[in-house]
Amino acid sequence: MGVCGKLQDKTKLTIDAYNKNFAGYADKFMKYSPYAQHVIEFAGLLEDDFKVLDIGCGPGNVAKQLCAVRRLEITGIDLSSEMLEIAKVSVPDGIFQLQDFRKARFLSEYFDAVVLSFSIVHLDDDEVNEVLANAVKWLRSDGYLYVSFMEGKQAGFETTSFSLQPLYFNYFQEAKIEAFFKANGIDCFRSIRQDYLEPDGSNTTDVFLFGKKQQG
Structure with a gap:
């Protein structure tokens, strides 16, 4: 498969890799303290019974960390069916759905907080703009937004510490x-x-951003 063909199938190839390596991912990131500390800090901004959307929820690691701090109504969406099975066990009271978050639809200003924890990293630039715009639309005024991603390098397929199968x-x-x-x-x-x-x-720079939606 050429580079163009690979890019066209980037989502399928990436989800296939996650479905085959879900256990390794969960083992590494379910309690990965360098990331969890930021999620816990963000959770401190929230209130009990907040409605939270976890976009690209994976095995529910972020949802579990949030719920350890606050009693929340969690909705998680992801394209990896294997990851979602772990998420349902990790956060039994959460709602986890098999959805492509590029095509997801929710009510405007419905959620009190929206989380995108390293989920935009599998999207191209145009897709990221659309997904972030939707996240803002689904977030109520004064609601909180959490976004994490990596800085630098060129987009492409890479192996990882949890998968020898390349991901985009x-x-x-x-x-x-x-x-x-x-x-x-x-x-x-x-x-x-x-x-x-x-x-x-080598080192990659991870970035974690906290935002608050201004009143319209």
């Missing part, structure tokens, strides 16, 4: 994501940058 990854610049937030009525009030050690010994 895209990289973004913090300034551009923050500019998108501002243009779409999101006040980005917290930015965290930290290094992530890659299997080859």
